Amino acid sequence: MSGLPAATVRRLQKLPQVPSVWEGDRHKLSGSPPMGSQTEGECILWVDGAQGVVRAMEVVPADSGFEPMVRTLIVAMERPHAASPARPQKIIVRDREVQFFLRGILHELDIKVECQPELPLIDEILQSFEEANERIPPPLPEHYVELLAGKALTLWRDAPWDYLEDHQILAIDLDHWDIQTLYLSVMGRLGMEYGVLFYRSLPSLKQFRQDAGQPDTPEEMEEAFLRQDCLYLTFQARNPELNELPDLDLADLDPEEIEPNFGTIHPLEGLRVTLQEDEAAALSVALEALHRFFKQYHRKLEDDFRPYQGRYRIPNPQEKGTTISVQVRTLPDVAEELLQLEGEEEEPAQTLLRDDLVPEGAQIGLGVLPWTTVEMLRRTGQWHPLPQSKLVKNGEGLPVVIVRTSRSKAKQLIENLRGEGGPQGVCFNTGVDPFDGDRYDLEIVQTGNRDLHLFGEFPEDDPVHSMARKRWERRCRDTGGYCGLVVAMGVNSTRPELQVRHILALFEMQALNPTGLGLGPMVRISRQLHLP
Incomplete structure (x- = not known):
């Protein structure tokens, strides 16, 4: 075990030493996502017992050893959150091995290191974390998880982006769940992002297309993005490392390697990655109607985007034994209008x-x-x-x-x-x-x-x-x-x-x-x- 560099010790010794006792611990994050190569995350906390404030917090891989405890402690001393830089008189940890490790590292800083099984302040903070985590709603209502995953996989296999451009809009007439019509834009024709945007109104769709083509700054682009009024379904690779590849084309992966993401965007609410029950129900019905429409018309849509429509009776996910009449139709006039709006009548893909x-x-x-x-x-x-x-x-x-x-x-x-x-x-x-x-x-x-x-x-x-x-x-x-x-x-x-x-x-x-x-x-x- 190597100690702190002499220059670091001298720098930390210059910090004022306060008569405070700090608590330090690392705790496994419940439900934490994989970090790096499937490694679970742990949260390191250093808390000032006198002031009752968190001086430093960091999430690290669970197998990262004792060194992150020291690094986070140095942050707590030199760059604390909502407190003044200081050196504690004593620190208390829960783990005996951590105590011995810190005692060897910190002996030149005149900081006592003790061990006790109970850390009241940290236990209280961790309990609040657990309660907050329990209050976070799941991405989808429980009984819609498998249903929507299945509908999304079916859409992936239908692959409408193979023959539809994003300006070729479809209308889905629902007349349920406070939604009269959803206006559908398909993404993925160029092998870049794959998914479907379900706009709640045609003006919202047109406004975004207009705003997105005119921003001068990233802030304006982000603002245009958040002004949309739509539900969305996007796809990504299940393996998070694949998603970091700049030249990844999801179409090259097997369907089992694809993961759907659902959410909603609203001008007053912004981006939300969870769906309420009515939203999930509307999407499940819309996706089933889309599948039937593509099954009926995909060969014709591959040739030309003409007026087509189909009406289908879709099972109501909220009322077993009942169905909903849903109409799906193409909007070639809107497609032409969007082309003119973007100035891409001759070759819309050339500017991408x-x-x-x-x-x-x-x-x-x-x-x-x-x-x-x-x-x-x-x-x-x-x-x-x-x-x-x-x-x-x-x-x-x-x-x-x-x-x-x-x-x-x-x-x-x-x-x-x-x-x-x-x-x-x-x-x-x-x-x-x-x-x-x-x-x-x-x-x-x-x-x-x-x-x-x-x-x-x-x-x-x-x-x-x-x-x-x-x-x-x-x-x-x-x-x-x-x-x-x-x-x-x-x-x-x-x-x-x-x-x-x-x-x-x-x-x-x-x-x-x-x-x-x-x-x-x-x-x-x-x-x-x-x-x-």
């Missing part, structure tokens, strides 16, 4: 972002190539300039986007880029996750066929990326707004720095402004990015 170009596992970064290296690549035929280029050879070199992968994948990427008309320009655009507020800096490349491709995704507050981007933009100003795209091999090389011999191609590009491409903030739904 693709993420199928960069090979899986590729390393993406920003850098600079010295002008001597650029000249060397020109002589060897690996330099691909833009026609009518006005590149200025100024500054330390050519700013570049670097894609590094295996040799075979690099060659395939070069071939694919040429098939797309070659890279023409690159820009950085904002992405936002409305569910947790995270923001991203998206690296987007436009090819000669005017398609937009996602090359990189970086947390907006990543200091390393932020600094690299600032240097890259400064270098672009030096070159008159020109830059390059390096496709290189050697991703598994023992030498991490890029070698000239690793470069297979250097494409010239322009540094673009996202506004000039008609891009606004992008929103993430069900862990995939969507361009409104």
